[in-house]
Amino acid sequence: MRTVTIADVARHAGVAVSTVSYVLSGKRAISESTSERVMRSVRALGYHPNAGARALASKRSNVIALVLPLRAGMHLPVLMQFATSVVTTARRFDHDVLLMTADEGPDGLRRVAASAMVDGLVLMDVEIHDPRVPLLRDLGEPSVLIGFPADASGLTCVDLNFAQAGAICAEHLAGLGHREIALLGAPNVVYKRGTAFAERVMEGFVAAGHRHAAGTVAWPCEETFDEVCATVSALLERHPGTSGLVVHNEAAVGHVLGALRVLGRRVPQDVSVVAICPDDVAERASPALTSVLIPAEDVGAQAVNLLMAKLEGESVPEATLLNPRLTVRRSTAAR
Amino acid sequence: MRTVTIADVARHAGVAVSTVSYVLSGKRAISESTSERVMRSVRALGYHPNAGARALASKRSNVIALVLPLRAGMHLPVLMQFATSVVTTARRFDHDVLLMTADEGPDGLRRVAASAMVDGLVLMDVEIHDPRVPLLRDLGEPSVLIGFPADASGLTCVDLNFAQAGAICAEHLAGLGHREIALLGAPNVVYKRGTAFAERVMEGFVAAGHRHAAGTVAWPCEETFDEVCATVSALLERHPGTSGLVVHNEAAVGHVLGALRVLGRRVPQDVSVVAICPDDVAERASPALTSVLIPAEDVGAQAVNLLMAKLEGESVPEATLLNPRLTVRRSTAAR
DNA sequence: AAGGGTTGTCGAAGCGCTTCGACGCTGTTT
DNA sequence: AAACAGCGTCGAAGCGCTTCGACAACCCTT
Structure with a gap:
């Protein structure tokens, strides 16, 4: 069972390859009738665009990197919540998430950036003097930090207040x-x-x-x-x-x-x-x-929202602080 | 600052593009002298192969998917340890890790497989009647499960004993x-x-x-x-x-x-x-x-080892059980 | 009736890489 | 001396997609 390519879809629908591409991306107007015929073929054949080819041609991988802190022994359960909310939100923007640990060091970040694997980065659990920050600056890759380094100028940071x-x-x-x-x-x-x-x-x-x-x-x-x-x-x-x-x-x-x-x-x-x-x-x-x-979920989701905005070329605030919420239970009472 | 391509490296080293490729992959014999000259150029120019192009041409993405369970509220801290050990081990094999949650459902797995984003899958925290298992079977994508489903035949599973x-x-x-x-x-x-x-x-x-x-x-x-x-x-x-x-x-x-x-x-x-x-x-x-x-680290690492072996076409055992270790501290004493 | 916009579609040129076959060497075998 | 086998290298053909320019076909203007 050979994998289905855009050419197969085009043939099946009786249109040009480029037409299929435009139907899928919406970057040019396509008539209702053609569009529908193409979509039918897409479904009939079970077509999924080849990610590599797409990335190569469009210079966009539709993948973002999620970089975990280097610090070992950090098994904060919230980290997992961050991570899942980042993934879920990224999917909403049709992006996937590449998981990285910072223990590859600067070279790791450089590698994924230079190899065009990812369109942007989310760094989790950034510390005041985080070694990843200076690197990030001269990498020039769109990024969002969760946490605040000492000097946050020119960066985009999200955190709980x-x-x-x-x-x-x-x-x-x-x-x-x-x-x-x-x-x-x-x-x-x-x-x-x-x-x-x-x-x-x-x-x-x-x-x-x-x-x-x-x-x-x-x-x-x-x-x-x-x-x-x-x-x-x-x-x-x-x-x-x-x-x-x-x-x-x-x-x-x-x-x-x-x-x-x-x-x-x-x-x-x-x-x-x-x-x-x-x-x-x-x-x-x-x-x-x-x-x-x-609110780990909110923080992760907000980080991705900001990153997507940056990828669209919009300008975003440097600092975003999310407000905590108090829930009253049985352990506090009036004096 | 345009990104450096293999053609730039070839020009800089005075060899053909294919020669550079062979030096980097080691798939054909290249003389010591040429090889060294190429490597010097690679370092001088800071060359990193474009992941998309590589995947397109070679039909291997050098990425594996790590699939988290659907179940929300699963806040096992060990999950994070699994994840980081999977990433670290994968890097040792020159692979990256795509993080997925199972809440996209079957389509999510189908998507990454069909789009050739990943070469294989590691599923975490598999349950006895895990809905991902049947899908996995007919997807035909190399995979390793962490945990054991009811019917593990034909699959590769790792778990703590x-x-x-x-x-x-x-x-x-x-x-x-x-x-x-x-x-x-x-x-x-x-x-x-x-x-x-x-x-x-x-x-x-x-x-x-x-x-x-x-x-x-x-x-x-x-x-x-x-x-x-x-x-x-x-x-x-x-x-x-x-x-x-x-x-x-x-x-x-x-x-x-x-x-x-x-x-x-x-x-x-x-x-x-x-x-x-x-x-x-x-x-x-x-x-x-x-x-x-x-031993969360061991389980994650072992899962990746097995997956890599499968990607190389080797045959691997269906079941791998890792032995737990008892540490005696102050809470137990002879009766 | 001629010109000028739109709109919808197509063909072809890459994107950066791998891989196949070809080919000139040098060294060995007849 | 001819035939042959490696070895090391090159050139070119894709991989599957996006995107650009071209161009019919149509609808308005004058």
Whole structure:
């Protein structure tokens, strides 16, 4: 069963090859009747254009690259959500997605760009001093970053508005009457690495606390149960008036509840808890946690939308921030 | 800056286009001196073959498809590990990876196959009655499945040896002298869905228990803290002699430890616990859990190895089972 | 009735690569 | 000395598609 080519379709429909091409691309006006005859032949023969030939002739591959971060051991479940939403959205624009890891280094990006495999790039989980960024600049390939590097000028970046995520948590707790609130963040190493989002959450949290006249503290938090226990009890000892707790650490959130249980603090009667985490984690906890969601799907979809706009030659904003959403559950209560 | 073509390289090196091609592919003998001159030109000009043209002429795209399951809400962190190991291994064979979700349905697979975008397929997380399998059969595209469908004949499948994972846990506990052991598995819905691996773990666990004269029970286990608590306490009530517990549920593993703490059972003095989960989850728990690892990297890599062998026309085994590995930590002790 | 737009279709020229057959060498065999 | 076999290289023919210019055929204007 030989593969069906555009010539087969043309012959079957009794038209020229170019006519078939124009019917399919819509780049020239074709009469209703011809167009329909061609489409019938396309379906009858089960024709699918050869991607290589198309790319060669049109200089467009209809493929975008999705570049994962180099950092190993990053198995954030959200990454998978990003990825699937990127794929789904790209398909909506009739594009496919080439998956790359950054551990090929600059050469990898150079390779896919130079070989015309892809029309553009989406880089996930960009860090403040991301080595991929300078490369990207002189590659001149259309691209969108998820995350913000230190110098974002001339680039197109999308991200969750992390500062607002921190702020929303503080405001929710302050609104319930809590006057001393605390944030438990990522492990120390994350701040050291310069992962922007972690710091932004803290800043937003602290700023919003000040605005609402609530006392704030923000501590990093390791991820083993024992360390979480120690951190929580030290925190409550140092700041005994703390009645609101924000946890921005997906791995630790379960442990925090365990620690409070061990320390004899009831949630939400003694301490209200807000988590910044996926909904399923929040719902599995006991009590179910009031939480701020990271809208991974939206971020991925928006990144692709922007990239497609760039491919069409439209100009797009340099920065796009997506707003987080707070869901109230059973772990927060008025003081 | 026009893109560099093979003709540019040929001119620069003073040879014919075909000679450059043969140097690069190694498909005909080329003298050492010519070969070196060509390679120098390739580097000097920064030449990268145009992927589309190459695919068109050679009928090989050097791209494989990685197909994710349709099932949404599948947030197994291991999936990302699979994916990255597939990409890394594919690159080792000079192939790239096209990421697809199965929610395009059969047409999606048909499309990439018919358009010659990919040379072969890797399907992740295949279920017992996976709708993608019959399609795959008549597509006739080289493929490898991760997971086992009910009828695997004529296919190539790779997976973790889940039965052995269950067995290893039972043997470890029996070896420590535990005579009544229990398995807490996935939520009920998973067994209903016919996800093979969950059942296999149970079977392996039960069989090994029998072999070692230990009493076994296996219960499904939901994932919220409250339900885990209820399940664990019901289990211990119904089988008071239980001194060994295997948890095959990544989301619940933390809650199980919390539940035991609440119920006043010490780990490992009163109950030994083994988890089937990634190492980082096991290490974060308190006490650190003896665990059986799902070697996601190996599975992905092996899948690609097999696919590449098939693309070379070699014949490969229909079934490949990878062995799990038990790591002893602080949560298991002799009875 | 002649000119001038539109509209719909066609033919052919590539796009950059691989691969096949051809051919001039040099070296070996008769 | 003729015949032959490799070896190393070249030229040219595609691969299946897009796109450009050409050109009938038609409908309006003058």
